[in-house]
Structure formats: structure tokens, C-alpha cells
Amino acid sequence: xxxxxxxxxxxxxxxxxxxxxxxxxxxxxxxxxxxxxxxxxxxxxxxxxxxxxxxxxxxxxxxxxxxxxxxxxxxxxxxxxxxxxxxxxxxxxxxxxxxxxxxxxxxxxxxxxxxxxxxxxxxxxxxxxxxxxxxxxxxxxxxxxxxxxxxxxxxxxxxxxxx
Amino acid sequence: xxxxxxxxxxxxxxxxxxxxxxxxxxxxxxxxxxxxxxxxxxxxxxxxxxxxxxxxxxxxxxxxxxxxxxxxxxxxxxxxxxxxxxxxxxxxxxxxxxxxxxxxxxxxxxxxxxxxxxxxxxxxxxxxxxxxxxxxxxxxxxxxxxxxxxxxxxxxxxxxxxxxxxxxxxxxxxxxxxxxxxxxxxxxxxxxxxxxxxxxxxxxxxxxxxxxxxxxxxxxxxxxxxxxxxxxxxxxxxxxxxxxxxxxxxxxxxxxxxxxxxxxxxxxxxxxxxxxxxxxxxxxxxxxxxxxxxxxxxxxxxxxxxxxxxxxxxxxxxxxxxxxxxxxxxxxxxxxxxxxxxxxxxxxxx
Amino acid sequence: xxxxxxxxxxxxxxxxxxxxxxxxxxxxxxxxxxxxxxxxxxxxxxxxxxxxxxxxxxxxxxxxxxxxxxxxxxxxxxxxxxxxxxxxxxxxxxxxxxxxxxxxxxxxxxxxxxxxxxxxxxxxxxxxxxxxxxxxxxxxxxxxxxxxxxxxxxxxxxxxxxxxxxxxxxxxxxxxxxxxxxxxxxxxxxxxxxxxxxxxxxxxxxxxxxxxxxxxxxxxxxxxxxxxxxxxxxxxxxxxxxxxxxxxxxxxxxxxxxxxxxxxxxxxxxxxxxxxxxxxxxxxxxxxxxxxxxxxxxxxxxxxxxxxxxxxxxxxxxxxxxxxxxxxxxxxxxxxxxxxxxxxxxxxxxxxxxxxxxxxxxxxxxxxxxxxxxxxxxxxxxxxxxxxxxxxxxxxxxxxxxxxxxxxxxxxxxxxxxxxxxxxxxxxxxxxxxxxxxxxxxxxxxxxxxxxxxxxxxxxxxxxx
Numbered sequence: 001x002x003x004x005x006x007x008x009x010x011x012x013x014x015x016x017x018x019x020x021x022x023x024x025x026x027x028x029x030x031x032x033x034x035x036x037x038x039x040x041x042x043x044x045x046x047x048x049x050x051x052x053x054x055x056x057x058x059x060x061x062x063x064x065x066x067x068x069x070x071x072x073x074x075x076x077x078x079x080x081x082x083x084x085x086x087x088x089x090x091x092x093x094x095x096x097x098x099x100x101x102x103x104x105x106x107x108x109x110x111x112x113x114x115x116x117x118x119x120x121x122x123x124x125x126x127x128x129x130x131x132x133x134x135x136x137x138x139x140x141x142x143x144x145x146x147x148x149x150x151x152x153x154x155x156x157x158x159x160x161x162x163x
Numbered sequence: 164x165x166x167x168x169x170x171x172x173x174x175x176x177x178x179x180x181x182x183x184x185x186x187x188x189x190x191x192x193x194x195x196x197x198x199x200x201x202x203x204x205x206x207x208x209x210x211x212x213x214x215x216x217x218x219x220x221x222x223x224x225x226x227x228x229x230x231x232x233x234x235x236x237x238x239x240x241x242x243x244x245x246x247x248x249x250x251x252x253x254x255x256x257x258x259x260x261x262x263x264x265x266x267x268x269x270x271x272x273x274x275x276x277x278x279x280x281x282x283x284x285x286x287x288x289x290x291x292x293x294x295x296x297x298x299x300x301x302x303x304x305x306x307x308x309x310x311x312x313x314x315x316x317x318x319x320x321x322x323x324x325x326x327x328x329x330x331x332x333x334x335x336x337x338x339x340x341x342x343x344x345x346x347x348x349x350x351x352x353x354x355x356x357x358x359x360x361x362x363x364x365x366x367x368x369x370x371x372x373x374x375x376x377x378x379x380x381x382x383x384x385x386x387x388x389x390x391x392x393x394x395x396x397x398x399x400x401x402x403x404x405x406x407x408x409x410x411x412x413x414x415x416x417x418x419x420x421x422x423x424x425x426x427x428x429x430x431x432x433x434x435x436x437x438x439x440x441x442x443x444x445x446x447x448x449x450x451x452x453x454x455x456x457x458x459x460x461x462x463x464x465x466x467x468x469x470x471x472x473x474x475x476x477x478x479x480x481x482x483x484x485x486x487x488x489x490x491x492x493x494x495x496x497x498x499x500x501x502x503x504x505x506x507x508x509x510x511x512x513x
Numbered sequence: 514x515x516x517x518x519x520x521x522x523x524x525x526x527x528x529x530x531x532x533x534x535x536x537x538x539x540x541x542x543x544x545x546x547x548x549x550x551x552x553x554x555x556x557x558x559x560x561x562x563x564x565x566x567x568x569x570x571x572x573x574x575x576x577x578x579x580x581x582x583x584x585x586x587x588x589x590x591x592x593x594x595x596x597x598x599x600x601x602x603x604x605x606x607x608x609x610x611x612x613x614x615x616x617x618x619x620x621x622x623x624x625x626x627x628x629x630x631x632x633x634x635x636x637x638x639x640x641x642x643x644x645x646x647x648x649x650x651x652x653x654x655x656x657x658x659x660x661x662x663x664x665x666x667x668x669x670x671x672x673x674x675x676x677x678x679x680x681x682x683x684x685x686x687x688x689x690x691x692x693x694x695x696x697x698x699x700x701x702x703x704x705x706x707x708x709x710x711x712x713x714x715x716x717x718x719x720x721x722x723x724x725x726x727x728x729x730x731x732x733x734x735x736x737x738x739x740x741x742x743x744x745x746x747x748x749x750x751x752x753x754x755x756x757x758x759x760x761x762x763x764x765x766x767x768x769x770x771x772x773x774x775x776x777x778x779x780x781x782x783x784x785x786x787x788x789x790x791x792x793x794x795x796x797x798x799x800x801x802x803x804x805x806x807x808x809x810x811x812x813x814x815x816x817x818x819x820x821x822x823x824x825x826x827x828x829x830x831x832x833x834x835x836x837x838x839x840x841x842x843x844x845x846x847x848x849x850x851x852x853x854x855x856x857x858x859x860x861x862x863x864x865x866x867x868x869x870x871x872x873x874x875x876x877x878x879x880x881x882x883x884x885x886x887x888x889x890x891x892x893x894x895x896x897x898x899x900x901x902x903x904x905x906x907x908x909x910x911x912x913x914x915x916x917x918x919x920x921x922x923x924x925x926x927x928x929x930x931x932x933x934x935x936x937x938x939x940x941x942x943x944x945x946x947x948x949x950x951x952x953x954x955x956x957x958x959x960x961x962x963x964x965x966x967x968x969x970x971x972x973x974x975x976x977x978x
Contacts, residue, residue: 024927043426048811069426071218071288072247078921088287088426089415102923103977107890109917111264111575112246114661115818117891118806130923131978134930138969141934142962145941146955183550183621190554194561198569198903240906244572265576266914267906 013148016140023133023140035059035098042066042106042121044073044086046113049106049121058101058126065093074109077123085110101126211238211269216248216262216284219291224282226297233277233303242267248295249285253491259285277303281490287415290427293486312494316474319361323474329365329466333386337509342391345384349392350374359396360469360501364389364508368465390509397502405503408496416484421458421507428455428484453483458507465508469501476500530770532714534759543756543769546622549605556608560670562902567667571904575891575917577663581898583670584660589888591700592880597774600707601700604753609673610690613681614738624735630682635692635740642787645698646794650836652695653798654829657806657818687738690753697753702791703877704749705777705870710770711743711752711759718766719744727758727767734760743767748777750788778873778943779950783866790841792869792876796968797840799879801832803975807886840968844868847964851948851957859951867951868961871943875965878936879972882929886976889920926977933976937969 038060043050044067056062066075066086075084079100086092108119215225221244231237241250243262251259252272260270274280284295316323352358353367362370367389371377377385409417416425458464476497479487488497534540542548559582567579574580595603619627652659652669659665673694680689690697713719719727727743730736734757737743741751743758759767783789805817805828816824848864859867896912907913941962948958 052809072286090410105921110247114574118814128978130926134973137934138966141938142941145938146945149942150945180622186554190558198565265571265573
């Protein structure tokens, strides 16, 4: 086996590692221009948020109004400090600036019945870049696992031996 | 290649087994025993009563009837078994107590007068939230003052179940500010608050229009006078209280903007998610009850007097989903609420 | 490489196993029954607390120790720590079979000669993993109400204990654990990835040993309760780390070893079809669970929770379709898409049997990531639940009123992605290894990589999109 062949897995691994790290570290689409003011009315019922996904652009000034449809519900956006509680008939609202891009889970913060832990929605600020980067990283993961990490067994006939 | 044994002698082995069994017995008994002792202790406490709060469809307040003695403190341990509830005594100025699910909250009540007190849920917990009420029978040495006060609508002879179409409706939303700016002295019989609450606005308008002192005023200006009559018959404090009461108690069905389209009303029995029991059985013959009243509709609202509205709130509707608020709201609160309802007809829209 | 000789010192070459039982302290702690019993008694106490709390405490799932301790604390600890790093170690202390086993043995510690039960062998036709596969699927279909209601959790656990007692009094040894326990099938499959194993040091020593006390038992200990013959143990799937063989072997030939993770995934012989199928069912279940519980459709969640209704039947049909038909079917297609090259030496069945173990790291990563997300969101329920275990208003730990404090955000999204991606990389490596073993090379690996990629993409979409 030439030196080239011996070094190839390491070179491949290094290249893929660099690609992977840069994918993670790549700055996401920051607010380039002054965002618009948006207003969203979220209806909370047992056990759903409608709409389940809120899409805004980075930099937008977002006003979320929480309206409960049956019992007291809460709305908590992880990553942003937004916490609302609303009784049916008494909507509450909060305004924040969506300056951090990414996808953030919206969860109900007031126990509202058995399925309460699974009552969730999403706030998507900007395109779902984390997802696409993860997909790209998945390609890299297959490449890394299937080539760079795999080693030809050194002893012939040892392939099908017990582990 | 000897195996190191930890218990070489047979007696030591038997001893270890016995020790192990004692440990097992302790573990097996300790938990149930601790639980049983705690359970017994909690249920045998002579003074504290534990009340579980559940949505009406699942039983409401359990127990729903309590007994107390005048002057003797009643200790309550309140716990919600499903969603956020609240606890308050009707027609009392004690602050309501919020009940987060699963957390025990303690409170002590002391009653000065004997009688029947209603306690109720203060946080909306479903379509039958208003049915979540219980009763405390307070006995005492002095006889209970018979609190039979004839409601105003009865003494005025108003049939609160009859339809009340308005004989006239304004073209433009009446404004109390414009009415005040007219500088008009209302005729006799239209000046005081009792005059205001006894007469429907449409009737007031008709009467004012026929009065010679209003000749020269346009129809909408007379409506503004009607609006001004309302506004001067009430106070800012009453309107604020009415607004708060409306938001807490009425908006869920009647809508925040009074249009009869509240979130609870929109959930038909079929539309209710399966996780929340259907409210169907609460109405006559399982029929879909009529929608809550639309306070923004002048053709019905302006034909109703405050006394009629107060009567409906007090007694509730037969065959509709309208609760009866008599045991819950004081006289002052009921009138503050009716005063507030006119903001859906008069003045700036919110 | 065949492991026929193990160096005397625990620290041999870095690529061989590290024999922990060569360390005298470790060995004596494992052989002694006291420490293990202590942990088992703690587990029994926990089980009793959970059942009592579930039956007597508040019905609110987020505040009752039954739901909180079992489905948040224990499940997360199992999927994130215990199984990936310690294999089936939980099975050695699990409280569910213990009452039955103690009754069956008539002793808590060493054998005392008495015991109860008929000791019948498990029916031949019911052996294998099909019953466990079915048990897992059934439990999974009913899981949402059980997961969220304390009373149902308590009844499930109490029911399992009673079943285990009954099985122990009729059948031999740990038949319940080996053939029925729904969790066991799950743990057994993924234990293959763990760096801990129980193996014999030298199989030739076993071959010469006629009495086979590791299987038949002796005065020092019971024959393997898991109905495994230690000398031929080559994977972690069925070994419940109960340590009996360590105690009974008179030749000191049993060892607990550290080894490279995933060493069980390369087998000389293809795994059985029921094991292969289990691996596929579990990865399909991970996808369905993630999509139903964390996905955008609350209608689907409501259907999953409304057990017995029409919508639930539709959900159940969908669940079964995906886990039993679609995912295994897609995998089968992937294994067949490799080069046939006229040499049809690889039958459909053998394709499944050879490639399914390679999915173990990905499946484990999927479940670990799913559990991590759930526990980070809900771990703050643990202290309040412990502080007021039966809902009487106690404040034992002072934490009864502690607010809910979820841990989330972009960092968590990346953590979940990282776990899934590591699983994908590792699985891809295993797939390549199998493809090379079968002389199919990269072309044979590619479709299976494609399958793994699709599964990963689905998981990533649910976790981070």
C-alpha cells in the first residue's frame, strides 16, 4: 500500500472535518435590513397551537397575541424570553425582536391536561438553516463513516471472524 | 484457582439471608406504611377539609357541599386535579385563590353571618366552567337574615324572557362626548340614574325626540343625548369594574368585543377536542344552544333596559347556556357590569 | 480478531478488552451479593413509591412521581447513559422480575435449596423475539395515555410485576425477562453498542469443563437465569448482567470487560431474522414517535392519545404500517439494490440479517436524541414531584413550588443533531464493513447508506426544522 493510500483516509477525514466545522460555524443570515412589524394571533387549545409554525424574518418586530380557546394556557418561546399566560376571553400579548435566527420551540407553560408536555409549536426566524446544515453534515457523516473511519482488516481471512 | 468467598461459614450465610430478608421487609413495608400514615393523617385532620377541583364534566368541586359554623374558622386545602382553576366565595370581597394543577393551596375562611354561600371557579376551565360551583352551609345561633330582595326587573314588571327588538336604531354610533357638548338640559324623568336603568335606550330616544325641548336636534344628536344620559348615570370606577368583570366572566362566551363570538361559544360539542369532554348534555334535549347574545347588535341591545340586562345576568337564561350570576356577583357588581355593556353601543369602540 | 488469549494484566493492548474483573476490588464487589442486593432493594423501593404515587397521588402527570420518575428520569437515564455505555446493566437491578425471582428461588442471596414454582421450560414455539416484538408494538400503541397519566403508569408497572411473578412461578428462571419484557427487547438490541460485556476468558477452558456450573448452578450461585450459555455468548443481546456466572464458575473463567463500542455489531454469522426485524421495528418506532410527539400535527397526537376511538384506530394502522411494513420494506429494497452481478448469493432474508445490525447505532442515537430532548424540556418537574409525592401538599425537599424551567434553544438543537449524526456515521461505517465482508464494496453499501440518510433526514426534520 503506497504512502498515498495510507494517508488518504486521514486526508479525507481532515477535509470532511473542516467542511463540517465550517458548516456549523457559518454565520447564519443575520438581519440585513430593518425588519417589519408583524402581528400573530396564536390560538391555544387542548392541545395545540394554531398556527403551529410561525415564520418571521430576522430583525422583525413580532407581536404575539395568545388567545386561549378552552382552559388557561401558556406560551413560552425557548431562546427568546417570551412567557405569556392567557385565560379564555382574556388574550395577552408580548412584543419582541426576532434578532436571533433559527428555529425555536414554542411550548405551553401552564399544565393544561394530560398531553400538556407535547403541546408545542415552532417559531422559525429566517430559513431553517440549522436543518439544512445538519442535512449537509449528514452527507458528511455518511462519507466519514463509510470511508474515512472504515479500515480494511489487516489480516486476510479475518473479515468474517468473530468480533 | 480458588474463588474468594465472602461468607465461608454456613451460619454466616444463613445470617446474611435473614438480614437481607429484614432489609427487604423494611423496604417493602416502609413505603406503603409511610403513605398509609400520611393518608390517614391527612384524612383524619379534624379541621381541614380537602377539596379537589376538577372541570365540571369530571365532577367539579369534590366535595361540593361544605358545612361551617359562624365564627369558627373553616380550614380548606384546595388542589386542582387537571387544569388551572381558581377559588372564590360569591358576593364576597376576599381575593380569589389561584389553583395551579397538582399543588395544594391552603386557606381559612371565617363567616360572620349564617346562610348559604356559593364558592366558584374563577379561571376558565372549559365550556362548563360556570357550573363549577359549590355551596357552604353556614349555621349559627342567630337566624339567617332572609335575603329576599325583589330584583328590579320584577318590580318594574319586565319580562326578561320576551324578545326586545329596538324600535329604532342609530345611523351613526352614538357618542356621549357629543351629547355632552350639546349642553342640553334633559327633561324631567330623564335625569336620574333610576330613570336611566328602567328604560331601554330606544324608548328613551323616542321619548326625547317627541319632547318639544329637543326640536331642532337631529336624530343622531338625540342618540348622542341618550348616550350622554348613560354616561352621566355611571362613573369611571363602575365602568372599570364592569370591564374587569366582563373580561373575567363574560368575554369567553360573548367575545372580547361583545359580538357573541367568544372562543368558548365557538366550540360546538362536536368541535370540542376529544381530550376535553363534550358539554353536550348540559342543554335541553341535547340541542345546540343559541349563540351568546351579541352586545354589538343595536337592533336587540337598544331595546333592552339596564334592568332587563341585570335581570338576565342575575337569573340566567332558561334553555340557553347563560349562567345565573345571582350567588356570585353583588348588586353593585351586577350594575357595574350592565353599565359596562353599553360601551358596546355608545362611545368609541375599544 | 479471535480473542483466544487475554493478558493477565487488565490493561493489555489498547485494542483488546480491558478485563475489569482482574481488579480484585472490582471483582469482590461484583461477586458479593450485598452490593447488588442493595441496589435492587433501592429499585424496589422506587417501584413501590411510583406505584403508590400513581394510584394515590395527583392525576396531574407533570407533578406525579409515577410519570415523572419513570418516563422522564428513568427513561432518559436508560436511553442516554445506561444502555449506550453499560449495556444491559439495568436488567441486573430491574425491580420488575425481582419479587417473582425471589419467590422462585426461595432466597434473596445464595441458593438455599428451596424454591417455589413449576420451573417449566418456555414453550419452544414462543421462543425468540417475535413475542417481544409484538409486546413492544402493543405497548407502544397504547403508550401515550400511559405516558401522561400517573394511574395508568402505576397500573402498567403493577401489571408487569404481577405477570412477572406469575411467569416466574410457572416457568423456569427469567423467562419473563428473556421472552416477554417489552423493554428488554429494546435494551437487548441496543446493548450491542455498549462498551461493557460479560464473556468467558478462554472458551477452551469451558470446553474441558464438564459440569458447566455456569448454566446448571452450584452452591455459590444460580445457573444463568437468562438461559444463556456463557461459553458461547458472543453478543450482549441476551445477557442480563446478573453476575451469577461470575459467582458460579469454579475456574474463574468469566470476565466483565470493557471493549470498543459496538463490538457486537460485526458477527461472523448473520443474526436471526427476528432480531433483524426487531432492529427495523425499533428504528421505525423511533421515527413514528418523534413525528407524532414532536411533530407539527396536533391532530395526530390527539389521535394517538384517544385510545379506542376511530381516530386512534387510524393512527394505530398507520403506526403498524410504517414500523412493520414500510420501514422494513424500504430497508429490504435497499439491501437488494446492491450489485447482484449474477452471484445471487445474498437472499432477501440474508440481506436483512447481515445489514440490520448495522442500523443499531443509528437507532440508538435516534432514541437517545429523542429522550435527551424530552428530558431537557421536562427535568425541572423531577424535584417538585419528589417534594410532594402523593399530592398531599408536602414540601419535603422545599421544591414543591419550583417553576417549570425547560432547557432548549439552538444549543440543544445542535446537541440532538450531533447525536443523530454520530449514530449515522457509525452506522455507515458498519454498513461499509458488512458490504466489504460480502465482497460488495461501496456499491453495495450505497443504497443502505441512502436508507440511513433518509431516516436521519426524517429525524433531523422533526428535531430541528
